[in-house]
Each structure stands twice: as structure tokens, then as C-alpha cells.
Amino acid sequence: MDQRSIKTVEFDKPVMPGGACSVGQAWARVPQSPSTAERAELRACIREWLIRQQAVLVAHYYVDPELQSLAEETGGCVADSLEMARFGRDHDARTLVVAGVRFMGETAKILSPEKRVLMPDLDATCSLDLGCPADQFAAFCDAHPDRTVVVYANTSAAVKARAHWMVTSSIGLDIVAALHARGEKILWAPDRHLGGYIQRKTGADMLMWQGSCLVHDEFKGVELDLLRAEHPDAKVLVHPESPESVVAQADVVGSTTQLIDAAKALDATRFIVATDLGILYKMQAAAPGKTFIAAPTAGNSATCKSCAHCPWMAMNGLANLAAVLQSGANEIFVDPAIAERARMPIDRMLDFAAQKKRNVRASGDLARDDALFRHMGAA
Numbered sequence: 001m002d003q004r005s006i007k008t009v010e011f012d013k014p015v016m017p018g019g020a021c022s023v024g025q026a027w028a029r030v031p032q033s034p035s036t037a038e039r040a041e042l043r044a045c046i047r048e049w050l051i052r053q054q055a056v057l058v059a060h061y062y063v064d065p066e067l068q069s070l071a072e073e074t075g076g077c078v079a080d081s082l083e084m085a086r087f088g089r090d091h092d093a094r095t096l097v098v099a100g101v102r103f104m105g106e107t108a109k110i111l112s113p114e115k116r117v118l119m120p121d122l123d124a125t126c127s128l129d130l131g132c133p134a135d136q137f138a139a140f141c142d143a144h145p146d147r148t149v150v151v152y153a154n155t156s157a158a159v160k161a162r163a164h165w166m167v168t169s170s171i172g173l174d175i176v177a178a179l180h181a182r183g184e185k186i187l188w189a190p191d192r193h194l195g196g197y198i199q200r201k202t203g204a205d206m207l208m209w210q211g212s213c214l215v216h217d218e219f220k221g222v223e224l225d226l227l228r229a230e231h232p233d234a235k236v237l238v239h240p241e242s243p244e245s246v247v248a249q250a251d252v253v254g255s256t257t258q259l260i261d262a263a264k265a266l267d268a269t270r271f272i273v274a275t276d277l278g279i280l281y282k283m284q285a286a287a288p289g290k291t292f293i294a295a296p297t298a299g300n301s302a303t304c305k306s307c308a309h310c311p312w313m314a315m316n317g318l319a320n321l322a323a324v325l326q327s328g329a330n331e332i333f334v335d336p337a338i339a340e341r342a343r344m345p346i347d348r349m350l351d352f353a354a355q356k357k358r359n360v361r362a363s364g365d366l367a368r369d370d371a372l373f374r375h376m377g378a379a
């Protein structure tokens, strides 16, 4: 069963230095929806093979709700990329099956080199990753050796290997604020909207790569304003990968987990949500009885390209998940030398997050680690 269609996808392809964007072309494969009978069969098969393979399913909030529910029911996790990384590292399964996009599988492998990491589709990528090639990024870093390099999780292992810190959207603001307080200047990549949001909040000196997420980049400030006028009682929840005109209208700006928490905690009954629609499965479960309206991605004669759903997250389906569990295909491998270098910025973030939880100042010794980076050369 492999009747899948191919969707052409356009994304921002920054031309650095200078920061102008050209348009890159990529593609995504869309799994065919199984029938009700096939779904039941596939779900049973996945449950059985997770046990047989001593595997655990680690799913992102943006993938098919069927996969999210399976992860929950089988002892896996549904989470943002920070929690996915932590969960995979700490779980004692021999195999991690990552339902998400490629950089998530790579991060899992870097943190758990002794485990087998499988993905339903290895071609599930991300416009931020595609728009930040490692060789060009290395040249950008080389041109600015005085800056602390902070990269978003949505990058290849080779780009992470060139960074001092990796961050996710749930912890990026705190980490940049801490670096700024130490007087450090930042080189940020790849998402210009998230970087701009963090810069506005912290006042940090940030030199930006100019990538974008093709889903969040499409939310429209003017149309959101009109939608808010139609629903004056609604609270607006916005992921910071969205443009500034959208973020400016938010009641809450945050990572996927933070937005789900806000939907639960706020006493409003209606929300306008500017992030991937895959999140609605968890939001509705966390806040039953509340109404969620998708923020607009089209208008003013523009048509949506992603329509608020990531074409690469959509490549994860029941059929290809069942197939990789049975065959062991689609294993993630990361060059061990790159993995070793890439682990440092990821560990720094996880240590920072753990210490933040304990309300203790981060202990990362950047000066000590910089000595290591000096011997690394280009990623």
C-alpha cells in the first residue's frame, strides 16, 4: 500500500550574507488516508510491533491525531521538540520511533547513540532546515567569530555542530536573555520571526539568518485583525515563528506546550490559534468544551500554501509507521564526529532547562567549551 501523492512546496531560501530571500522548491509525500477497517488493522499492528521491537513512539503535536493517540495509549509521548528530546534520551526502550520531521530524529539519535531511531518517512523535512545549509551557515559563523552561535532545534545535525547553544521555542527566550545578561552578542539561526521576537523581548544584539517556517510565515496580521473583530471574546494564541504583525495581536505567545497550557488555564471559552492545526487534537483534549478557530493564512488575494498544516509533518501516517516497525527500515544515522560536536549545544540547553526547573542559575561554562569549539573548524 504505497499510493501516495507528491505535493510541491515553496519555501524561503535565504541568500547570505545580506539576508535577501529567494524561493526554494521542495516536495512532500502525503500518505493516503486508510479506510476505517484498515485503520483498526494498522493500529493493532503498530501496538504489537512496538512491543516486539521494544520500541516507544515519540510524536510531535503537529502529526496526525491518530499517531498522537497511539503514542499516548502505548506509553510513548506527544510533545514539543524539547520534551521529545528529553523523553527519548531518558526512556529505556531499545528503539525510538520518532513521528515528526527529520531533525527530530537526528536529535534523538545524537542524544541516544546506542538506541535505534526509526522514522515513518526519512524525507520529512522542514523549511527552516532546508533554508540553512551547513556550508553556508559555517561561512556565516566564520565571518562573525565574536558572536555566540545560537541555533533553533529545526536545523541539521551539521548546523547544530557549529553552534554553542541549541534552543527550542519553549526555552529560547530564557537562554538568549541569560547570554545577553552576560554581555554576549548572538548569531541566531535560522528562523527570522522567532529571532525577531526574542530580540524584541530581550534587547539582545542578534545577527539573524533569514529563514522561516512555511506554516507560520503564512499567518496574516490584517486578516487576523478582522477575525478578532468577528470574535471579540476570543483570546489569541500565537507561536513565535509567526510574523511580527501576528505576534503583536497575541494574548499569549509561546511554544506548542505553552499554548496548550494557556488554552487550559485561561478562562476564555473561544481561542484563535496561530500555529499548525495538528495542535488542536491536544488543545481540545486539554480544554474540552472550548472552541478553537484557526488563524487566517490567506486573504488580500493571497492563497494559503500550507493552510496551517505542515506538509512534512503530514508525511507521518499509520501505514508507513507500521511498515518501518515491521521492517526496521528508515533508520536515522548521524556521522559520529558531527554527532559528538552537535551534542554539546543540545546538552547545554537540556542542562539549562533542568536548572531553570530547579530555579538555579545555569552552570554552562561557555569559556571552557569555547576552547573545544576552536578546534572544530567548519561543520
Ligand code: SF4
Pocket (backbone or CB within 6 Å): 062, 101, 125, 126, 127, 128, 154, 213, 214, 215, 216, 276, 310, 311, 312, 313
Ligand atoms: S511546521 Fe514549520 S518549523 Fe515545524 S517542521 Fe513544518 S516547516 Fe518546519
